[in-house]
Each structure stands twice: as C-alpha cells, then as structure tokens.
Amino acid sequence: MDQPARSEHAPHWGLDPNCVFLNHGSFGATPREIIKEQRRWQDLLEHEPVHFYEDVAMGFMEQSRLALASMLACDSDDLALVENATTGVNTVMRSLRFNEGDEILVPDHAYQACRNTLDFVAERWGATVVTVNIPFPISGPEVVVERIMAAVTSRTVLAMIDTVSSPTGLLMPFEELTTKLEAAGVSVLLDAAHGIGMVPLSLNSLGASYTTSNCHKWLCAPKGSAFLHVRKDKQQNIHPLTISHGMTFPLGDTTRFRHEFDWTGTRDISAHCALPATIEFMANLTEGGWNEIMRLNNELAIKGRNILCEALSIEAPCPDEMIACIATLILPKGGALNGIPLHEPDPLHEILQTKYGIQVPVWSWPSPKGRYIRISAQLYNSEEEYRYLAHALKQELSI
Numbered sequence: 035m036d037q038p039a040r041s042e043h044a045p046h047w048g049l050d051p052n053c054v055f056l057n058h059g060s061f062g063a064t065p066r067e068i069i070k071e072q073r074r075w076q077d078l079l080e081h082e083p084v085h086f087y088e089d090v091a092m093g094f095m096e097q098s099r100l101a102l103a104s105m106l107a108c109d110s111d112d113l114a115l116v117e118n119a120t121t122g123v124n125t126v127m128r129s130l131r132f133n134e135g136d137e138i139l140v141p142d143h144a145y146q147a148c149r150n151t152l153d154f155v156a157e158r159w160g161a162t163v164v165t166v167n168i169p170f171p172i173s174g175p176e177v178v179v180e181r182i183m184a185a186v187t188s189r190t191v192l193a194m195i196d197t198v199s200s201p202t203g204l205l206m207p208f209e210e211l212t213t214k215l216e217a218a219g220v221s222v223l224l225d226a227a228h229g230i231g232m233v234p235l236s237l238n239s240l241g242a243s244y245t246t247s248n249c250h251k252w253l254c255a256p257k258g259s260a261f262l263h264v265r266k267d268k269q270q271n272i273h274p275l276t277i278s279h280g281m282t283f284p285l286g287d288t289t290r291f292r293h294e295f296d297w298t299g300t301r302d303i304s305a306h307c308a309l310p311a312t313i314e315f316m317a318n319l320t321e322g323g324w325n326e327i328m329r330l331n332n333e334l335a336i337k338g339r340n341i342l343c344e345a346l347s348i349e350a351p352c353p354d355e356m357i358a359c360i361a362t363l364i365l366p367k368g369g370a371l372n373g374i375p376l377h378e379p380d381p382l383h384e385i386l387q388t389k390y391g392i393q394v395p396v397w398s399w400p401s402p403k404g405r406y407i408r409i410s411a412q413l414y415n416s417e418e419e420y421r422y423l424a425h426a427l428k429q430e431l432s433i
C-alpha cells in the first residue's frame with residue numbers, strides 16, 4: 035500500500051511530505067502563514083528593540099489576550115501569557131501554600147510532567163498527593179465523576195484534572211467535575227494542555243480557580259505560546275515563576291497580577307504576538323470557523339479510531355462522547371514485538387517511522403498493562419492515513 039495523500043488543507047502546513055503525520059497531539063504543527071507572521075514580529079522587534087519592548091509590546095500582548103478572551107468567554111485581564119502548560123501548572127503549584135496533611139487529588143491519567151510538579155510541591159509542604167484510579171477501557175464519563183468525587187475528603191484542597199488526558203486520550207467531564215469540586219471547596223487546576231482549539235472552553239462560566247492551556251497544540255499557534263487563566267479571587271496569591279519588576283511597579287490603574295505577568299524579563303514574545311492572526315487564519319480555513327474545525331477533527335478522530343478497531347479486531351476503549359481530537363487504543367498482542375518494559379522506547383514506533391513513514395506515538399502503560407497507540411486528527415489529515423496505519427499495524431503485529 036502506498037503512502038496516502040493528506041487532506042486539501044495540508045498545503046497550509048510545511049509538514050514533511052514523506053511523513054504520515056498522525057501526532058498533532060504531542061507538539062502541534064503550525065501553518066506556514068503563522069510562522070511567517072511570527073517572523074514578522076521578530077523583525078519588528080529587532081528593527082528597534084527598545085521602542086518595541088518599552089513602548090509597544092504591552093499593547094500587542096493586550097491584543098493577544100483580548101483575542102484569546104473572546105474565544106474563551108473570559109476577561110482578558112484574568113489571562114497570563116506563559117510559554118506552555120507545564121509552566122502554567124508550575125506557576126500555580128509553586129505559588130500556592132499548603133498545610134501539612136492537605137490533600138491534592140489527581141487522576142492516574144495525568145500528564146507525568148505535571149504530576150511531577152504536584153509531587154515536588156506536596157513534599158515541600160508535607161501535603162499528600164492522592165491518586166485516583168480511572169479505569170481504561172471506560173464505560174462513560176460518569177465513572178470519572180464518581181471516582182474523583184468519592185476521593186474528596188475534608189482535607190482535599192486542590193484537584194488537578196485534565197480536559198483531555200494525554201496517555202489515554204479521554205475527553206474528561208471537566209465541566210461537571212469543576213462545578214462539583216469547586217462547590218465542595220476544592221480548587222480546580224484544569225490542565226487544558228489539549229484545550230483551546232480542541233474543545234470549547236467558556237472560562238467565566240466554567241468557574242475553575244486555575245486553567246492553563248497550550249496554544250501551540252490545537253490552536254496551531256507557534257511553539258511557546260500558552261495561557262494561564264486565574265479566577266479574580268485567586269489572583270492575589272499567584273505569582274509568575276520569574277519574579278521581576280512587576281512586583282513593585284507602581285500600580286496605576288491596573289492589577290498586581292497584570293504587572294507581574296506582563297513583564298517576566300526580556301523574552302521572545304513573537305509567538306504570543308502572533309495569536310490574533312493565528313486565531314483568524316485558522317478560523318478562515320473552514321466556513322464554520324473554529325466550531326467547524328473542532329467538529330471536523332472530532333469526526334475524523336472517531337473515524338480513524340473505528341478504522342483501526344475494525345482492522346485490528348479490537349473494541350473501542352471508550353464511548354464516542356469521550357473522544358475529542360485524539361484517541362488512544364490498547365494494541366492487541368501479536369508478532370515479535372511484545373513485552374516492552376515501561377519507559378523503554380517501543381521498537382514498533384521506530385518501525386512505523388522508518389518502514390512506513392508514519393509518525394504516531396506507541397508506548398507501554400501500566401494501568402492496565404499494555405502497549406498503547408494514540409492517533410490525532412487535525413485539518414491536514416485524511417481518512418486514508420488511518421487506513422494506511424491500520425495496514426502497517428496488521429503487517430507488523432501479524433494480524
């Protein structure tokens with residue numbers, strides 16, 4: 035079987051034509067026009083750096099926050115522009131104070147880097163990280179709500195939950211969880227790394243204490259663009275990881291939160307400056323704008339998953355309602371490639387890449403123990419690419 039073509043949207047991206055790129059989920063992929071836009075901002079900066087940083091940068095950053103806020107239904111002043119979701123999680127966790135014995139809830143599907151942050155901070159304060167097991171395969175979102183709410187005790191102060199989990203690709207019932215947890219007095223730190231551009235987010239009505247999301251993933255913005263949203267009543271205690279002038283700068287008519295997050299030292303803000311253009315460019319790729327992009331990607335992810343399930347004779351591990359634009363499957367045992375120890379690179383990943391030109395993550399996961407594969411669906415992908423992956427997997431797993 036020959037390598038299939040991408041979709042009609044693919045020419046907007048500069049992706050390697052010899053690669054079947056089914057891993058938008060890890061780092062995103064940015065259209066050529068947006069990269070050009072980022073370079074335009076870098077040129078503008080270098081044209082007159084002092085004028086750029088001292089006179090106009092704040093205004094450009096404000097335009098970016100306003101563009102994000104209109105997509106997120108929130109107040110632009112509650113947004114901090116950060117480099118990535120890991121930084122967003124660290125910013126919150128390393129700002130907060132905990133008491134000995136406080137409990138921090140986290141599902142076992144959390145992204146390991148963010149989980150590490152929780153463990154690091156909890157240990158410093160003598161707090162306890164309570165891991166909530168979420169089954170996989172899973173029958174529905176109500177299981178997640180039941181399991182997490184059952185783990186809340188009088189000592190629970192914070193819960194880190196995902197919009198979409200990284201290893202298992204599950205669209206979590208994050209809205210219901212946020213409402214219930216916040217009502218129970220538990221602050222929610224929403225890890226929406228797979229958030230903006232992948233699922234609709236309405237932050238004011240959501241009511242989470244803290245939300246961080248990557249723009250470089252599903253918004254397709256340049257790398258190093260993300261935001262942290264902090265609810266107004268929580269802003270006083272949240273400080274950037276880098277303390278700078280903002281801490282003492284005369285307040286004027288703005289907030290300390292704004293001052294502190296708007297200037298964290300000299301840095302390349304071109305990815306952030308490119309956000310308004312990114313939002314508009316992407317929205318214009320389909321007639322229905324962002325809602326249509328999310329709908330199309332969701333449909334394609336489910337189609338791709340069904341193609342794989344049928345070809346490999348396996349059951350889908352979750353209902354369609356728990357899929358957004360990525361989908362994880364547990365691979366059947368087969369061929370000579372079983373039994374890869376956890377944390378070791380899976381040779382199947384390498385084989386798919388070198389023999390078939392497919393970029394897709396394959397790894398081992400302990401709960402339940404098995405070999406997992408995760409597909410992504412973005413506008414540039416085509417249905418045929420998942421058929422090609424199914425063909426390659428059948429060959430390599432001797433199915």
Ligand SMILES: Cc1ncc(COP(=O)(O)O)c(C=O)c1O
Binds near residue numbers: 119145148227
């Ligand atoms: C759920 C989740 N959280 C956090 C991250 C970290 O994103 P970044 O490396 O951009 O900080 C990822 C990355 O894939 C993720 O999937």
